[in-house]
Amino acid sequence: MSPTTLRCTVDGPVATITLARPDKMNAFNATMHAELREALDNCERVEAVSVVVLTGEGRAFSSGQDLTVDLKRDEQGRLDLGPALTRDYNPLVLKLSNYPKPTIAALNGPAVGASMNIALACDIVVAARSAYLQEAFANIGLIPDAGGTWILPRLIGPKLALALMLSAEPASAEDAHRMGLVYKVFDDDSFAVDVAAFAARLAAGPGLAYRLTKQAVAQSLSNDLEKQLDLEARLQGEAGSSHDFMEGVAAFREKRPPRFEGR
The missing domain is CATH 3.90.226.10 (2-enoyl-CoA Hydratase; Chain A, domain 1)
Incomplete structure (x- = not known):
């Protein structure tokens, strides 16, 4: 309906x-x-x-x-x-x-x-x-x-x-x-x-990085600095193993716009 x-x-x-x-x-x-x-x-x-x-x-x-x-x-x-x-x-x-x-x-x-x-x-x-x-x-x-x-x-x-x-x-x-x-x-x-x-x-941006960034900012409202630093390290590990990160680095080196896929 x-x-x-x-x-x-x-x-x-x-x-x-x-x-x-x-x-x-x-x-x-x-x-x-x-x-x-x-x-x-x-x-x-x-x-x-x-x-x-x-x-x-x-x-x-x-x-x-x-x-x-x-x-x-x-x-x-x-x-x-x-x-x-x-x-x-x-x-x-x-x-x-x-x-x-x-x-x-x-x-x-x-x-x-x-x-x-x-x-x-x-x-x-x-x-x-x-x-x-x-x-x-x-x-x-x-x-x-x-x-x-x-x-x-x-x-x-x-x-x-x-x-x-x-x-x-x-x-x-x-x-x-x-x-x-x-x-x-x-x-x-x-x-x-x-x-x-x-x-x-x-x-057109990196959908996975967006999701992880939103998660980090939301949890920052209740975390102290030490907990937030630990969270950043964990989430950055996930982002760093993504296709979008590899594409972003390749695009930077090749001087072209990145083609993110959100993964």
Whole structure:
């Protein structure tokens, strides 16, 4: 059955998942969560796919949770947001954080609330110049979720993270770039072309080395220096015995572009 809330297209080694509820600014509901997890699973299984891009249709990346849907209530009739997080957001953030292939969040427009944190769970964030990121939770009396209280302080430090969370002020693409949240800012007019070119360049790289690098960075968050050095030695041993390393050295010596195969 075809998805109803997103589209997944494959162009060579690059898969693009486009959130497609533009009338709702691509707000997340349970269906979109289920379809996004399934799309990510499918892209992971397809060996020819090397890089996954997550973006939005229309004028927004996503406005976050769709607040117009009926959410679970407790016995006193109060909204209970915990089950939606446990069922939908937490598995998605964990899947993105542990994804074996490089992921790019391409912010074609605003990434607000939970969608900001979903974007930050991807490996690389690029943004259109008109886009912005906003931890908007305080505006409706909530705390940041979808991993925001864990991811954001580790990226920019607790003081600046708290400022963004408590003020709920939007950060422009340029400001987010200066903070280190966004890797590249592309002009709106050329955004789609620039994202495609960037993703294609990344997809031509050494897939095995990418996977090992992601593993090393993830474990560095809990390792001390000695453990991390040991991990680097082990992972480098695996990378050094790979076809891609031999191809990279041969290409360097022969002064030609390498032809990596991800093995």
